[in-house]
Amino acid sequence: MSPRRERAATPLISPSLAHQVNRSRVLQSLYDIGPLSRSDLARLTSTTRAAIGTIVQPMIDSGILVEGDPRSSGATGGKPARPLWFSPSGPPIAAVHLMPGQVDAALVSTAGDVLSTSTGTFLPDTRDADTVIDCVVDCLNRVLPAEGAPPLGVGVAVGGMVNTDTGTIIKANLAPVLSGLPLGPLVSERVGLPVYLDHHPRAQALGDRWFGQARGVHSFASLYLADVLGVGLVIDDTVQRGQAGAGGEIGHTVVQLDGRNCPCGQRGCWETIATDEWLRDEAATLGLPAAQTMTTGSLARLAARQHPGADELLDRFAHNISLGIVNLQQILAPGLFILHGHAIAGGDTFRRKIEDHVQSRVLQHAAGPPRIVLAEANDHATVLGAAGLVISHNLKLIA
Numbered sequence: 001m002s003p004r005r006e007r008a009a010t011p012l013i014s015p016s017l018a019h020q021v022n023r024s025r026v027l028q029s030l031y032d033i034g035p036l037s038r039s040d041l042a043r044l045t046s047t048t049r050a051a052i053g054t055i056v057q058p059m060i061d062s063g064i065l066v067e068g069d070p071r072s073s074g075a076t077g078g079k080p081a082r083p084l085w086f087s088p089s090g091p092p093i094a095a096v097h098l099m100p101g102q103v104d105a106a107l108v109s110t111a112g113d114v115l116s117t118s119t120g121t122f123l124p125d126t127r128d129a130d131t132v133i134d135c136v137v138d139c140l141n142r143v144l145p146a147e148g149a150p151p152l153g154v155g156v157a158v159g160g161m162v163n164t165d166t167g168t169i170i171k172a173n174l175a176p177v178l179s180g181l182p183l184g185p186l187v188s189e190r191v192g193l194p195v196y197l198d199h200h201p202r203a204q205a206l207g208d209r210w211f212g213q214a215r216g217v218h219s220f221a222s223l224y225l226a227d228v229l230g231v232g233l234v235i236d237d238t239v240q241r242g243q244a245g246a247g248g249e250i251g252h253t254v255v256q257l258d259g260r261n262c263p264c265g266q267r268g269c270w271e272t273i274a275t276d277e278w279l280r281d282e283a284a285t286l287g288l289p290a291a292q293t294m295t296t297g298s299l300a301r302l303a304a305r306q307h308p309g310a311d312e313l314l315d316r317f318a319h320n321i322s323l324g325i326v327n328l329q330q331i332l333a334p335g336l337f338i339l340h341g342h343a344i345a346g347g348d349t350f351r352r353k354i355e356d357h358v359q360s361r362v363l364q365h366a367a368g369p370p371r372i373v374l375a376e377a378n379d380h381a382t383v384l385g386a387a388g389l390v391i392s393h394n395l396k397l398i399a
């Protein structure tokens with residue numbers, strides 16, 4: 001017998017399911033492009049304006065969408081178009097980023113506006129799982145609205161290995177109390193809302209896809225580079241999770257035989273040469289100032305002032321980061337790589353160095369060279385990604 005889990009049968013398309021899929025495609029167009037009129041939507045989805053009307057009117061009536069002010073229909077005359085967009089008074093989404101010792105929660109609108117935030121802390125070495133659940137629930141209760149439309153659900157991004165099928169955290173090295181904790185079902189029971197849980201970089205990728213620089217992009221990679229390294233991959237509009245969320249450990253693919261020891265037990269993992277720890281060790285060896293608190297941002301500033309050795313170290317770090325990106329590009333060709341975390345402060349100089357190393361190593365293809373971009377400096381991508389988990393579940397297009 002194969003050890004593979006059986007998949008649920010795929011249902012045939014009933015009229016109600018067809019309506020649900022069509023509704024999702026309309027919403028997807030709005031997320032991908034922005035506010036659109038009924039005529040725009042009809043053109044984009046190859047249907048009639050009347051057919052679009054039957055899809056969007058129930059969403060306007062139930063307060064999910066709202067029609068904006070009329071805009072000119074141009075020289076052709078005719079009825080002025082009214083763009084449709086997500087209603088600010090529509091049902092919001094609760095989002096949680098769970099880190100070792102800290103919880104960030106937010107209430108997010110369906111349009112991706114962060115409406116309110118709260119933060120809580122717990123002792124990372126606590127052995128009492130209830131204190132963690134209490135902390136998450138307290139943070140959520142501070143952002144959940146007392147009145148108005150009930151939230152669509154809660155998305156939780158976790159810095160650790162997760163089982164996305166059961167909502168359980170499998171392993172979190174920096175906070176052992178989280179290991180084995182069925183956080184999703186426990187929080188769901190306390191707040192009375194559906195809870196969707198995923199690994200932090202995969203949620204971050206959804207933040208990029210729904211609300212960030214990957215809007216309308218079907219394949220890309222979202223990297224988190226700081227004290228740890230994580231990558232969320234979206235290929236053909238599907239977040240790559242592997243079985244029950246076991247995938248996504250690219251930081252522990254070996255890029256250096258007999259390299260540095262990694263906390264995972266192997267040697268020479270990509271993570272051992274592409275995080276802050278490597279940078280600080282090398283900065284200390286070179287005698288650079290403030291080596292023990294060095295980040296990409298402070299190193300880039302030293303390099304800009306032409307401090308001896310700084311630009312060379314920045315380039316070596318960019319080279320180290322490029323190795324894993326090249327491997328991803330050669331295997332799956334996401335084409336676009338979005339950098340989050342401390343990499344953002346490295347600025348365009350650092351971005352360009354990584355891009356140059358990547359482009360010089362990948363094989364040329366008609367699809368064009370892979371691009372590296374920086375996430376916005378005001379980076380809400382993780383809580384937005386946690387909110388994106390709820391949107392994905394509701395739309396079931398980008399899952």
Ligand SMILES: [Zn+2]
Pocket residue numbers: 251252253262263264265266269271
């Ligand atoms: Zn490792």
